[in-house]
Amino acid sequence: xxxxxxxxxxPALKVNSQRPFNAEPPxxxxxxxxxxxxxxxxxxxxxxVPNLDPETYRLHVVGPPEGQSLSLSLNDLYQFPKHExxxxxxxxxxxxxxxxxFKEVKGLEWNTxxxxxxxxxxxxxxxxxxxxxxxxxxxxxxxxxxxxxxxxTGTAYGASIPLARAMDPEAEVxxxxxxxxxxxxxxxxxxxxxxxxxxxxxRHVKWLGKVSVEPEESYSHWQRRDYxxxxxxxxxxxxxxxxxxxxxxxPVQSAITEPKDGExxxxxxxxxxxxxxxxxGRAVVRVDVSLDGGLTWQVAELDGEEPRPRKAWxxxxxxxxxxxxxxxxxxxxxxxxxxxxxxxQPDTVAPIWNLRGVLSNAWHRxxxxxxx
Ligand code: MTE
Ligand code: MO
Numbered sequence: 001x002x003x004x005x006x007x008x009x010x011p012a013l014k015v016n017s018q019r020p021f022n023a024e025p026p027x028x029x030x031x032x033x034x035x036x037x038x039x040x041x042x043x044x045x046x047x048x049v050p051n052l053d054p055e056t057y058r059l060h061v062v063g064p065p066e067g068q069s070l071s072l073s074l075n076d077l078y079q080f081p082k083h084e085x086x087x088x089x090x091x092x093x094x095x096x097x098x099x100x101x102f103k104e105v106k107g108l109e110w111n112t113x114x115x116x117x118x119x120x121x122x123x124x125x126x127x128x129x130x131x132x133x134x135x136x137x138x139x140x141x142x143x144x145x146x147x148x149x150x151x152x153t154g155t156a157y158g159a160s161i162p163l164a165r166a167m168d169p170e171a172e173v174x175x176x177x178x179x180x181x182x183x184x185x186x187x188x189x190x191x192x193x194x195x196x197x198x199x200x201x202x203r204h205v206k207w208l209g210k211v212s213v214e215p216e217e218s219y220s221h222w223q224r225r226d227y228x229x230x231x232x233x234x235x236x237x238x239x240x241x242x243x244x245x246x247x248x249x250x251p252v253q254s255a256i257t258e259p260k261d262g263e264x265x266x267x268x269x270x271x272x273x274x275x276x277x278x279x280x281g282r283a284v285v286r287v288d289v290s291l292d293g294g295l296t297w298q299v300a301e302l303d304g305e306e307p308r309p310r311k312a313w314x315x316x317x318x319x320x321x322x323x324x325x326x327x328x329x330x331x332x333x334x335x336x337x338x339x340x341x342x343x344x345q346p347d348t349v350a351p352i353w354n355l356r357g358v359l360s361n362a363w364h365r366x367x368x369x370x371x372x
Contacts (some may be wrong), residue, residue: 002152007186008267010039016108020045021187024113027275029258031273031317034304036116038180040291044091044114046157046222047149050207054183054191059175060191062212068135074191077177080123080131080141080144085172086314088277090115091201092227092247095255095355095364099312105357106236112364117314122176125211126167134154134213136167140290144218145205158220159203161196161248172311174196175208197313198280200247202227217246234351239355250279252345254287254318254337255364264369265324265331271318272300274364278339279331282310286338289320291348293332294363296321300335312340324370333366 003019024030025040054074063069070076072116094114099105125143143166147157147318165171174195177184184190188204196203202222217223232312254276270291276284287300300320307314324331329334336345346352349362 005051006049006343009043009187012040012298013043014113016110020047022108024110027112027255027260030113030116031158031257031275034117034317035116035180038182038185039186040117041179041188042114045149045187047151049186050148051115051186052148052191052207052218057191059192059208060210061128061132062210062220063132064134064213068352069307070128070132072128074177077123077128077175077192080127082121083124083172083174084119084178085119085174085197086117086315087121087195087197087372088115088117088315089195089201089204090128090250090277092338093251093340094253095360099349099353099357099360102353104354105353107357112257114201115253115277115315119180119181120174120176122174122192122195123176124169124287125173125175125194126169128175128211129166129213134163134167140213142214144212144214145203148207148209149207155160156209156220157205157222159223160214160218161199161203161222165196165288166232170311172313174180187303188302189249197311198249198282200250200279202228203248226356227358228356229359230354230356232351233353236304250259250286251359251361252276252278252337252339252343253361254284254335254345256333256335256366259333259366259368260367262368264371266369267324267326267328267372268322269318270331271319271321272326272333273317273333274300274335275315275317276302276335276337277315278343280335281311281313282339282341282343283309284316284337287316287318288336288338289322289357291325291331291335293365294334328370329372330370331368336362336363
């Protein structure tokens with residue numbers, strides 16, 4: 001069993017798949033803290049977790065012909081200026097189960113918890129690439145990442161991002177070795193992972209082994225044959241993966257974490273809580289909540305600090321104290337977020353349904369009963 005050496009996990013996690021391990025925190029734990037504690041941070045593994053020795057670990061950075069290739073130990077990475085930022089990581093498949101309920105899709109049944117937030121610290125990718133002699137070039141180029149996890153044929157997990165993002169100090173792409181002040185846990189990429197703020201989880205390559213700059217995107221299955229969006233009309237007979245761009249920045253997202261679907265709430269007042277986030281550093285500027293399925297709306301209170309302009313890498317938690325209209329036996333609670341480009345979430349799944357069940361960001365709906 002290639003998974004026999006996987007780490008021990010927190011019992012509160014809701015497991016979607018044991019081998020490879022995929023699990024999410026339950027909603028009420030997800031928004032209990034702004035920073036997700038490491039043991040309940042959602043985990044998305046495609047392969048067994050490698051057991052890497054920090055003493056012998058080396059990161060291979062391929063240099064350009066006029067530069068130099070680097071073989072960096074952890075200690076070498078510590079010599080670069082340490083950069084620390086709060087970043088929310090979301091899987092492209094977050095909330096996939098809502099798409100499945102509409103029409104069958106291929107993928108893990110994530111609920112609203114394939115998203116979490118941490119303080120990440122490490123070397124900036126732009127500093128490491130510059131050390132190897134890389135510069136921004138006029139022609140299109142991509143930074144390809146390879147993990148040290150691999151399938152039985154020896155194929156490693158891989159992904160890429162555009163060179164322009166990697167070289168932009170303002171994009172703050174990290175080679176992270178710390179998560180919430182601790183060395184990365186094994187499930188989250190020990191000893192080094194990529195963190196690409198504002199970009200889909202699939203590009204945050206864990207157990208990072210190799211970085212190279214290429215004229216084309218990564219040839220990895222997960223870059224080219226997965227993590228792409230399609231029209232609802234496309235099925236497995238007609239899908240052409242080359243016709244769609246790889247997902248990078250994610251669309252605006254929000255979900256209700258309290259109360260839970262099917263719960264009974266007290267009459268009088270109800271407290272509604274949730275998270276909201278958008279890709280590309282776009283800030284969430286508003287969250288609207290409805291108690292009547294979207295007929296009337298109230299504006300939720302956004303918690304925490306105002307994000308930096310164009311660098312809103314982390315989610316906002318939000319809440320609303322609302323009075324339950326007298327005589328109501330049930331509530332259809334809905335939330336939707338607006339980002340600073342005035343992007344909004346679609347009201348239903350139907351127009352965004354796709355065969356892989358990615359990019360699921362319709363209004364989130366929770367149905368509750370009111371105690372008599
Ligand atoms: N990196 C490697 N090497 N192997 C993987 O399976 N999964 C990716 C990404 N990086 C993956 C990986 C996907 S799809 C996601 S959503 C994130 O890691 C999940 O990161 P997490 O497990 O720390 O939450
Ligand atoms: Mo993912």
